[in-house]
């Protein structure tokens with residue numbers, strides 16, 4: 001999963017299943033392969049012990065019967081508990097229930113006794129309502145005894161495969177084995193916590209089905225983008241000229257962004273700021289060019305300078321009409337632009353003015369508060385059944401820009417509906433200035449010609465990968481260097497601006 005790839009929603013996964021069957025893969029073989037994958041993962045991780053398999057009425061339960069049969073054939077003591085009557089089982093589940101020649105007892109709380117390992121095959125992709133009743137009680141009882149590990153089949157029962165929300169209740173698994181491709185719910189919301197270790201296994205679905213499905217979501221990783229690589233013919237003028245609009249007072253944000261843009265490989269970096277602040281930017285880094293912003297003329301001259309091919313505005317800019325006006329003049333030129341912090345909140349009173357001004361490649365990098373300011377109707381968790389993916393997808397479409405919504409799982413949505421989920425960020429990134437570094441990293445990659453979506457995704461991944469290389473007491477100042485190292489090591493693509 002580290003390298004990135006498709007995330008399939010529950011609906012897309014069901015379509016993948018159906019396309020596989022259409023392609024001639026019998027559904028029973030898919031079920032056998034699924035059960036085999038889970039049984040193999042269990043035997044790989046634990047020595048033989050007493051297992052109770054909790055089977056639901058659908059094909060998730062069918063997987064459970066396969067798992068029970070295979071573990072028993074390997075000499076493990078296995079019992080099966082079934083929710084509901086056998087005659088209510090789906091067709092494929094019934095076939096595997098018939099192949100199971102061991103005891104089947106009804107699901108109730110007594111299931112909690114006499115086993116050292118539990119297989120949660122109650123509900124998977126077919127979860128259609130909050131878990132309650134005896135299933136809910138058993139799952140809650142399992143949660144109360146974490147010393148007895150639970151292995152979840154496909155998804156922990158109760159976890160919504162699309163959103164990562166818990167519906168009713170769910171038992172935290174030590175291991176979750178899913179099939180073909182992960183689901184958004186595995187990596188969003190409560191997913192990471194309740195899934196435990198996530199194993200994705202192939203079960204015989206031809207990867208070509210992805211071409212027919214056209215997945216709308218992907219897990220971020222180097223497989224999705226490639227970093228600019230300076231060649232022998234390159235020199236500073238061919239590696240992009242980035243501009244950071246530095247704040248007049250809060251110069252730290254602009255300095256961090258400038259450092260990140262250069263560390264990610266921008267050939268030239270200009271800080272444009274009020275004259276009185278320029279010395280601070282100049283002292284910070286000898287390699288930074290400085291241009292004074294004091295009259296509309298020299299702002300215009302700077303914006304009309306065609307050599308400046310990517311701009312960042314917002315960090316330290318201050319919230320208000322003056323920043324909004326400057327953002328609009330930057331956007332008029334239609335050049336790749338990163339809009340961060342005050343460049344976003346300055347439009348809280350009139351978000352439409354910002355969306356209408358975006359005509360070229362743009363990346364907005366809101367955190368939840370800034371997102372709420374710009375997209376108040378999309379910020380309410382309940383309105384959209386807590387589906388963060390759907391909300392950020394709508395925001396990107398509305399703004400006509402790439403929207404990078406920061407959080408423990410940063411989402412990168414493009415106007416075409418594609419959403420990339422970044423899942424490698426450690427908690428140490430929650431430190432002052434790390435957002436400025438991220439904005440600068442996006443700028444640096446835009447300046448070198450990466451398209452907006454790729455620049456945002458690559459910067460986000462390097463942000464997490466760099467932080468993982470850093471110390472627990474990570475400072476934002478350490479991040480640019482760490483991200484450059486991650487760019488060299490993590491993607492195996494060699495130096496991307498780390499030469500200096």
Ligand SMILES: NC(=O)C1=CN([C@@H]2O[C@H](COP(=O)(O)OP(=O)(O)OC[C@H]3O[C@@H](n4cnc5c(N)ncnc54)[C@H](O)[C@@H]3O)[C@@H](O)[C@H]2O)[C@H](O)CC1
Pocket residue numbers: 013014016017030031034056057058059060061062063090122123124125126127128129130131132135153154155179180203205
């Ligand atoms: N997609 C694949 O490639 C494969 C998937 N497999 C497994 O199949 C399940 C999905 O099976 P399905 O029958 O569609 O649904 P479930 O088994 O998850 O459950 C549906 C079943 O449960 C009832 N139900 C739903 N929610 C509740 C609730 N809260 N309380 C009580 N009952 C509920 C619902 O009415 C149905 O009867 C997938 O997860 C995989 O494990 C294949 O086996 C392999 C290929």
Ligand SMILES: [K+]
Pocket residue numbers: 060120121122123124152153154155156157
């Ligand atoms: K399950």
